[in-house]
Amino acid sequence: GVQTCALPIFGLVLSLLEMDLVEDAAKTTAFGELSTSNRKKVELIILQKRGVQEFDRKNWDMAISYFDELERLGGLNRDLDILRAQSYRNLGQFSKSRQEFKRLDGEIITSSDSN
DSSP states (O other), X not given: OHHHHHHHXXXXXXXXXXXXXHHHHHHHHHXXXXXXXXXXXXXXXXXXXXXXXXXXXXXXXXXXXXXXHHHHHTOOOHHHHHHHHHHHHXXXXXXXXXXXXXXXXXXXXXXXXXX
């Protein structure tokens, strides 16, 4: 059943992701039996890795798309948010980039004020 098959598939997918075999991990996830929570974890990691790959390839529009989807799903961390702001800057969308960096800067001030 799902329980007996799900854990080995989850381990395999995590191993593939650790080796940066993102497409293989995505295919295994698509056809493998995973629990809902493990599927969500894996999908977030896949989106993160794809976003960084597109950023590294200087494919700014695609990187932004992945980072936007991560934000929508609650999986966008600060480092990836910075890459998104840099992607906007690299596309010449300076006001959007500035807006992102200001929001990030405001989050630092807000979080340090609460200490």
